[in-house]
Every structure is written in C-alpha cells, then in structure tokens.
Amino acid sequence: MAAAAAAAAAAAALARLAAAFLLLAAQVACEYGMVHVVSETGGPRGRDYCVLYNPQWAHLPHDLSKASLLQVRDWTSSVLCSPADLPPKGFSNQIPLVARGNCTFYEKVRLAQGSGARGLLIVSKEALVPPGGNKTQYEEIGIPVALLSYRDMLDIFQTFGQAVRAALHAPKEPMLDYNMVIIFLMAVGTVALGGYWAGSRDVRKRYMKHKRDDGPEKQEDEAVDVTPVMICVFVVMCCSMLVLLYFFYDQLVYVIIGIFCLASSTGLYSCLSPLVQRLPFCKCRVPDNSLPYFHKRPQVRTLLLALLCAAVSVVWGIFRNEDQWAWILQDALGIAFCLYTLKTIRLPTFKACTLLLMVLFIYDVFFVFITPFLTKSGNSIMVEVATGPSDSATHEKLPMVLKVPRLNASPLALCDRPFSLLGFGDILVPGLLVAYCHRFDIQVQSSRVYFVACTIAYGIGLLVTFMALALMQRGQPALLYLVPCTLITSCALALWRRELGVFWTGSGFAKDLPQSPWAPAPTDGPQQPHADPDAAPAPVPGRQTPGEDAVPTPPPVEQTPEQSAPEEKLGADAPPQEPERLAAPPGPSA
Known part of the structure; x- marks a missing residue:
C-alpha cells in the first residue's frame, strides 16, 4: 500500500509539472x-x-x-x-x-x-x-x-x-523555401568539385614530387597532412573562438571579416589561376628586377588576376551589407575559399577522417542543442553567432556562410531569418572525407566508387538536414546528419569491397619520398628487399605468386617518371612491360 501511495504521489507530481510546463x-x-x-x-x-x-x-x-x-x-x-x-x-x-x-x-x-x-x-x-x-x-x-x-x-x-x-x-509558412535548392546545388557541387580536384592534384603531385622545378611556373602550395594533434588543437580553437564571438561579437566580427577577405581572395586566385595559365595569349613576364617576389619574373596575366581577386574581395568588404546583391559575391568568394581549403588540407587516413568528423559532430551538437540550457537568454550559441546577436550594436553578420535570400513572401524574410544559411564547416568537414575517398579510388583503381558514393551520401545528408529544418522550424546542426551519412556509407562500402583495412590506414597509398624501400632487381636474380617483417619473399622472375593483386606496391626508386608506370597502375592490371613487383602473400588484402 505504501508503495502504491508513493507511486500515486509521484504520478500526481509529474502531472502538476507537466501542467506547469504546458502553461509556461x-x-x-x-x-x-x-x-x-x-x-x-x-x-x-x-x-x-x-x-x-x-x-x-x-x-x-x-x-x-x-x-x-x-x-x-x-x-x-x-x-x-x-x-x-x-x-x-x-x-x-x-x-x-x-x-x-x-x-x-x-x-x-x-x-x-x-x-x-x-x-x-x-x-x-x-x-x-x-x-x-x-x-x-x-x-x-x-x-x-x-x-x-x-x-x-x-x-x-x-x-x-x-x-x-x-x-x-500572418501568411502561412511554407515547409521549405525554394532557396534551399540553390544552397543544395552550391554545397554538393563544391564538395564534389573540391574532392575531385584535391584527389587528382594530390596524386599528380606524388608522381612529380622528385622533379626539382624552382621556376616561376611552380607556384602551387604544398598540401598539409592533418594529424590527430592538429585536429585536437583545431577543435579547441573553434570552441574558444565561438565562445569569444558570443561574448565579444561586436569587437571580433570585424576581425573575422578581414580574415575572410584575405582568405577568399587567395582562394579565388587559386581557383582561377589554372584557367588563366591555359590562355594562349598575354604570356609576357615582368622585366628583371630585385623586388621581393617580382624577381622571379611572374607573368603579367597572373599579376592582373591577383589584382582582380583582391578587388572582388574589397568590393564585397565595402558593400557587404547590401542585401540585394552582396550575397552573390559572398557565395562566390566562399565557394572559392572552400575549394582552396579542400585542395590544401589533406587527411591521410580514414582513421583521421573519422576522428575529425566525430569530434566536430559532438562540437556541432553541443553548441546547437546543449548551450541553450547554459545561456541566460536560452538561445543556442551556434545559431546566435551564425545569424548575429539581435542586440548587436554593429548589426554585422559573420561571412563564413553560404547565404541565399528567401524567395517566398514569408514573415521570416522580414523578421527572423531573411536568408537561409549553410556554414562553411558543413561543406569543408565532409568535403575532406570526399577528397580522401577520391585519392583512395585513384590509388586502388576502384573506378571512383568511393568518391561517387560519399558525394551521394553527402547530398542525402543535406536533404535530411533540410527536412529536419522544415519539421522543427529551428536552426539545425548540419553535421548531425552529414557525418553519419558520409562515414557510414564510406565504411560500409570499404567493408563490402573487403578493403576496410587499407581504407582505414591509408596503406593503399604509395609512400612519399623515398618512393620505395626496394632496390632494383638484377637481371639474373631475384630482388633483394629491404628488411621488413611483414614483407613476403620476392618472386622468381617470370613466376606470379598467388594473391599478387591483393596489395599494390610502388615502383623501384631509380626509375624516372618517364620510365616508370604511374602509381595508379600498380597492381595486377599493370601492363606486362612494367618492372617486376614484389608479390603479396596469398589471401585477401587486409
């Protein structure tokens, strides 16, 4: 009886709490x-x-x-x-x-x-x-x-x-605005193009890395491999900057605007430079001089391109608050910045991809769904900073987003959110995984199946984000939907193709310099491999060891790029005139 009475009292208390909550x-x-x-x-x-x-x-x-x-x-x-x-x-x-x-x-x-x-x-x-x-x-x-x-x-x-x-x-709110279609196309297109470009460029640089070329034509930036320590430092910096922006928005927003102008102009130059270099005219160079950078005698057309990119960035900086057209420049500069970042930053393994995406997944969810319980206003720190605080004296908005104005007659277009936004992080973070998938595709000759599957998964995740936004009518952490879609799809595909081991560790990639630990084989005897506990015995010339196509291996170090086959040809499908390779042990690859 006592237990029943206690249960009844608890039920009554819960009912009163529910009533109070509904009243509130x-x-x-x-x-x-x-x-x-x-x-x-x-x-x-x-x-x-x-x-x-x-x-x-x-x-x-x-x-x-x-x-x-x-x-x-x-x-x-x-x-x-x-x-x-x-x-x-x-x-x-x-x-x-x-x-x-x-x-x-x-x-x-x-x-x-x-x-x-x-x-x-x-x-x-x-x-x-x-x-x-x-x-x-x-x-x-x-x-x-x-x-x-x-x-x-x-x-x-x-x-x-x-x-x-x-x-x-009070007009009825549509479930979704038509501008979501524009944002979807821009985001998926940026991820696909950036991932394709980054993967192709990375493999091409591996082929040409040992060629020394200090001439004026070699202006490409080296890619930066992301390590776990760098990921931790990056996330701590993101959290710190977001909190500082929440408390000191009016002071720091101009710093972010300045950084965006500089970075986006650099990204725009990086994207347009390959196109300008293909032009058949205006190849004249700067005369001999002793000025910094100009002593390399760059082409005049590259200098004109740099001035154009800087001018576009300055024009946006001056007219950034013109809602009628400035968003077009912001989106163009933002896409160029994302492409430049995807080309420059490289995740070397799927393990690094998983770590980065999962940490930022937690970061995004925390600052959107958890912080409303920690702030006095009850607003999400992420949404508050992304859209600009309502009590901001400057009324400035952060430029690190793609933005498209609403295309319907909605009160939200006048009141709360006149633009639909998608942060650069929701493009860059999954885009780094797409770039990794493309590089892995090229190395293992998988007909870009990883790249296509991950890109489609990103598009599906973005559609799920839009559906959640329409149903909940509040800002959504896009990584909450993008990270599971892309990670699970990539992992499931690697598991289905029995390549999860090499996909996880990135061991399908040829190593950087030195290109190979194997010495060239003499004509009258087998190759003498470098001491390696995991290496299999070298095959006798003319004999193929079972399972040879399981793990591709790099070419000998002495070969020049003109004499050796490209690294993406390594494996069982290489032409017969290719030099002998070390056979892998029998059985499927790890």
Whole structure:
C-alpha cells in the first residue's frame, strides 16, 4: 500500500509539472506576422513590416485580402497603462501605436479594446519579445496585439506620412523555401568539385614530387597532412573562438571579416589561376628586377588576376551589407575559399577522417542543442553567432556562410531569418572525407566508387538536414546528419569491397619520398628487399605468386617518371612491360 501511495504521489507530481510546463509554453507562444501599411493620400506603394504577435490573444488572418485595412493612430507619446492615457474619443475602429513599458501587455490591450480599438501595436525600442499573458486574460481579449520595432515605426511615418492605414496578417509558412535548392546545388557541387580536384592534384603531385622545378611556373602550395594533434588543437580553437564571438561579437566580427577577405581572395586566385595559365595569349613576364617576389619574373596575366581577386574581395568588404546583391559575391568568394581549403588540407587516413568528423559532430551538437540550457537568454550559441546577436550594436553578420535570400513572401524574410544559411564547416568537414575517398579510388583503381558514393551520401545528408529544418522550424546542426551519412556509407562500402583495412590506414597509398624501400632487381636474380617483417619473399622472375593483386606496391626508386608506370597502375592490371613487383602473400588484402 505504501508503495502504491508513493507511486500515486509521484504520478500526481509529474502531472502538476507537466501542467506547469504546458502553461509556461502557452505563455510564451508567439509567431511572426506582417503589418501591411499604405498611405491614406495615395502615396508610395504599400509595404510590409515585421511584427511579433501571440496567437492566443487573437488569431491573424493568413490572407491579406481577408484582413481589415484600418486607420493607424500614433499614440506613442503614451504607454497606455491607465484610463487617463486614453484619448477623449477613444480608438474607435483604429489600430493605436503605443509605447512599451510601465505595465503588462494585458493592461494595455484591455484599455485599447475597451476604447474601441480593433488591434494594438506596441512599439519597442528593445528586442521584440512574445506579448504573453495567462489563460483567463486570453479569453477576455478579442483583438490582436503585436510588437513593432521602433525603427520600423520611424520608417513607416517617414515613408508614408502621418495618415496611414494598416492591416495585420500572418501568411502561412511554407515547409521549405525554394532557396534551399540553390544552397543544395552550391554545397554538393563544391564538395564534389573540391574532392575531385584535391584527389587528382594530390596524386599528380606524388608522381612529380622528385622533379626539382624552382621556376616561376611552380607556384602551387604544398598540401598539409592533418594529424590527430592538429585536429585536437583545431577543435579547441573553434570552441574558444565561438565562445569569444558570443561574448565579444561586436569587437571580433570585424576581425573575422578581414580574415575572410584575405582568405577568399587567395582562394579565388587559386581557383582561377589554372584557367588563366591555359590562355594562349598575354604570356609576357615582368622585366628583371630585385623586388621581393617580382624577381622571379611572374607573368603579367597572373599579376592582373591577383589584382582582380583582391578587388572582388574589397568590393564585397565595402558593400557587404547590401542585401540585394552582396550575397552573390559572398557565395562566390566562399565557394572559392572552400575549394582552396579542400585542395590544401589533406587527411591521410580514414582513421583521421573519422576522428575529425566525430569530434566536430559532438562540437556541432553541443553548441546547437546543449548551450541553450547554459545561456541566460536560452538561445543556442551556434545559431546566435551564425545569424548575429539581435542586440548587436554593429548589426554585422559573420561571412563564413553560404547565404541565399528567401524567395517566398514569408514573415521570416522580414523578421527572423531573411536568408537561409549553410556554414562553411558543413561543406569543408565532409568535403575532406570526399577528397580522401577520391585519392583512395585513384590509388586502388576502384573506378571512383568511393568518391561517387560519399558525394551521394553527402547530398542525402543535406536533404535530411533540410527536412529536419522544415519539421522543427529551428536552426539545425548540419553535421548531425552529414557525418553519419558520409562515414557510414564510406565504411560500409570499404567493408563490402573487403578493403576496410587499407581504407582505414591509408596503406593503399604509395609512400612519399623515398618512393620505395626496394632496390632494383638484377637481371639474373631475384630482388633483394629491404628488411621488413611483414614483407613476403620476392618472386622468381617470370613466376606470379598467388594473391599478387591483393596489395599494390610502388615502383623501384631509380626509375624516372618517364620510365616508370604511374602509381595508379600498380597492381595486377599493370601492363606486362612494367618492372617486376614484389608479390603479396596469398589471401585477401587486409
């Protein structure tokens, strides 16, 4: 009996907690809407402005044609907290504008409704908050109440004059905006092109690494292999910078903008330079001189290209807040930056790929879903920084995102999120895995099956991200969906092809200099391998050892690139005139 009584008491307590939670949720329920303003004197064309309203006071019509166009009464000199604040003749069939403060929303709207108002707009100089109340107050009030920003109120009267009419409405939100298609194509295209370019360039550099060329044509940057220590340092830096941006956004945002201008101009030059080098004209060089860098006599067309890339970056930096067109430059520079990064940064093994993706997976989920419970405002640190704090004095936005304006008539386009965003990290992190898959494809001659599968998995993960965004109507950590899709697909494919061992360790790649530990075989005897506990005995010339095609091996060190076959030809499919290879032990590869 005691246990039953305790269980009943616990159930009652849970019920009360649930009721309290539902009541709290009801108190802060809010939606974005629009107030359509026109001039009574037939001036400029009507315009929509953002409002934040609580549908529990009164619902707004979804269709503008069903909303009443009422006269707006400027009563912002009053806070409307007592009957003495009402005009002598009331607000008959009007929508009054009153100042926020000194009393509750309920007191304001009750006085407005009692004096004949058909709606109430509360002007706020601070951030817009949900106009809340309780259940009894909601049942008593029958007119809509909404918050309008002070800046929008000034714009209304400056544009349309003092004699204006307004209609309150709230269009239905579409599940997905059409701009998601543009973001999808840009993201998947960048990942596919960057992964393909990085893999092809890396293999080509392996072939030509031992050729010394210090001439002016050799301007490519060396790729950087990422180590586990570098991954840990990188993640710590990301966390630190994100927290610093959250607390010191207005000071650090200009630092990020400057870094983006420099890095994106470099990336744009790196992407366009191979195309310019193929042009059949303007190959003249700078005259002999002793200036830094110019003493190498670079081609004039490369200097012009560098000036063009710097000019594009500077133009974006100056006009970055022009919402009509600056986003096009930002996306172009951002894509170039991502391609340059994918070409320069290299993950040497699938183990390194897994470590990087899993650590950033945890990082992304933590800063989107966990930090709202740790901040005073209850907002996600990641979303707050990516979209820009609402109380920012600079109103600047971080440029490290692809952004496309909303293409439908939505209140979100005016209020909360006028652009749809995708961070560079959601492109670069999976893109490094795609690049690794392409390099592995070339080395083991798998007809780019890993590259294609990982790219398709990235596209599917991005579609899942968009679906989650539409269902939850809140910012999503894209890596939450991209990391499992790409990692599981790559791992499952390697397991199915029985190449998981070499795929995990990257042992399918030929080693960097020295190219091979094997000495060239004499014509009258077998090769003498370097001491290696895992190496198999060398085959007798003319005899093929079972399992020879299991693990490809590199060519002898003395061979020149012109004499030896490319490394991607190593294996059982190599032409018969290729030098003898060391046979692998019988059985499938690890």
